[in-house]
Amino acid sequence: MKKNRTYAFTLIELLVVMAIIGTLAALLLPGLFRSLSAGRGATCAQNAHQIAVAFKNYESDHGWLPWRTSGLWKEITSPKGNTSFGPGGTWWMSLLGNSKYLPTDLKRTVWRCPEVRQVEIDAQDANGWTGGVGGYGALYNLLQTEFGSSSNRQGKVRSSDVARPAYIWMVGDVGHPLAGATPGDGRYIRTNHGFSRPSTLGGWSFAGTPPPVQPAVRHNSFANFATVDGHVTKMNWDGMRTEVGNFTGRGEF
Numbered sequence: 313m314k315k316n317r318t319y320a321f322t323l324i325e326l327l328v329v330m331a332i333i334g335t336l337a338a339l340l341l342p343g344l345f346r347s348l349s350a351g352r353g354a355t356c357a358q359n360a361h362q363i364a365v366a367f368k369n370y371e372s373d374h375g376w377l378p379w380r381t382s383g384l385w386k387e388i389t390s391p392k393g394n395t396s397f398g399p400g401g402t403w404w405m406s407l408l409g410n411s412k413y414l415p416t417d418l419k420r421t422v423w424r425c426p427e428v429r430q431v432e433i434d435a436q437d438a439n440g441w442t443g444g445v446g447g448y449g450a451l452y453n454l455l456q457t458e459f460g461s462s463s464n465r466q467g468k469v470r471s472s473d474v475a476r477p478a479y480i481w482m483v484g485d486v487g488h489p490l491a492g493a494t495p496g497d498g499r500y501i502r503t504n505h506g507f508s509r510p511s512t513l514g515g516w517s518f519a520g521t522p523p524p525v526q527p528a529v530r531h532n533s534f535a536n537f538a539t540v541d542g543h544v545t546k547m548n549w550d551g552m553r554t555e556v557g558n559f560t561g562r563g564e565f
Contacts, residue, residue, distance in 0.1 A: 352426040353531040356447075356485065357544045359422045363448060363483045364538035366413035368471070376468035378404040380455035380506070384463055391440030399457045404450060405505055418445045425485060427530040428503060432487065435502040437522075443503030447528070449486025450506040453560055454540070475564060477540035479557040484537025487528035489518045496533045496549030509560035514553050527552050 371377050383401020390396070402410065405423070409416035415423065419433050425447030433443055454474070456466040474480050486507050487500035495518055504525040510516055516526050527535045527547070534546040537559075547556055555562060 349532060353534070353536065356425045356427065356531060357536045357546070359425065360448060360484050360536050360538040361542065361544045362422045363408075363414065364542045364544070366408045367482060368542055369413055370408060370411065371471060376470050377455060378407050379458040379466075380404055380450070380452055382407060382458045384459050385457075385461050391436070392438075394439050397461070399459075401458060403505060404455060405445060420446065423448060425530065427498075428487075428500075432500055432503050437502065443487075443505075445503050445505045447485060447487065447503050447530075448483055449504050449525070450483050451481040451560060452506040452508045453565065454480065454482065455506070471540050473565070474540045474561070476558075476561075478543065479559055480540045480561050480564075481527075481537050481559045482540045482542075485528040485530050485535040486525060487530070488522040488525050489528075491519065491521055491523055493518055495553070496529050498528075498530045498533060500528050500530065509555070509562060513555055513562065516553055 367377060379401075381399035381401045381403050383399065385398060386400035387395050388398050388400060405418050406416070408414045409418065415421045417423065423446040428447035433446060436442055454469065456469050458466060460466055471477055486504050488502040488504060489495075490499040490501050493499040495516075501522055507525045507527065510524070517523055527537065529535045529547075529549050529552065531546070534548050535552065536544060536546050538544045539559075547559070550556075558564070
């Protein structure tokens with residue numbers, strides 16, 4: 313009479329199989345993570361391009377680029393009760409959304425960089441203001457407020473006023489870096505809707521609480537941005553520090 317025999321892996325065979333699986337994972341997972349990261353970077357670049365197209369469409373309809381903010385300056389009370397005198401109208405992002413050039417939800421869809429964490433959007437500054445946007449900001453040296461602090465109407469800005477539209481930042485990755493973080497490592501604590509160039513060349517800093525808002529190198533140490541002519545490019549920390557291509561228009565406007 314034949315006996316039924318049960319076959320099973322020996323301990324050595326199991327260890328060999330586990331070693332093979334571990335080796336394959338070590339070989340394949342980094343490539344998978346790089347592919348996913350590259351995909352997020354491509355989505356971010358596409359978002360920046362769509363926002364730049366909205367800028368151009370607004371200019372085509374109105375004859376000038378959107379105001380940084382529309383409306384007169386006024387006393388503004390922060391969520392924590394502090395008051396300041398500043399632009400009191402509609403910011404450029406809401407202006408594009410309210411005018412139907414882009415969605416009105418500034419924290420999702422085309423406004424949301426896929427590398428931005430929700431905690432960055434919800435984070436508050438010392439006055440209680442949140443970033444309120446999904447990771448993209450404009451160059452505020454380029455855009456004007458509709459009125460100055462003394463209620464004087466400002467000059468309208470047109471893309472034709474920019475001598476080198478293929479080099480000047482219009483919209484892209486922006487944020488507050490984590491204080492003390494290593495420049496270029498992509499660690500940010502808060503989003504913002506725009507930045508201004510530092511007073512001196514190379515003056516970007518990761519010091520302060522928080523450090524000053526600036527281009528955010530979120531994508532494998534690169535920042536995506538769309539230029540005034542609408543094409544999308546990227547730069548790393550060294551390019552940002554040296555203001556490669558004079559992307560802030562220093563000395564030009």
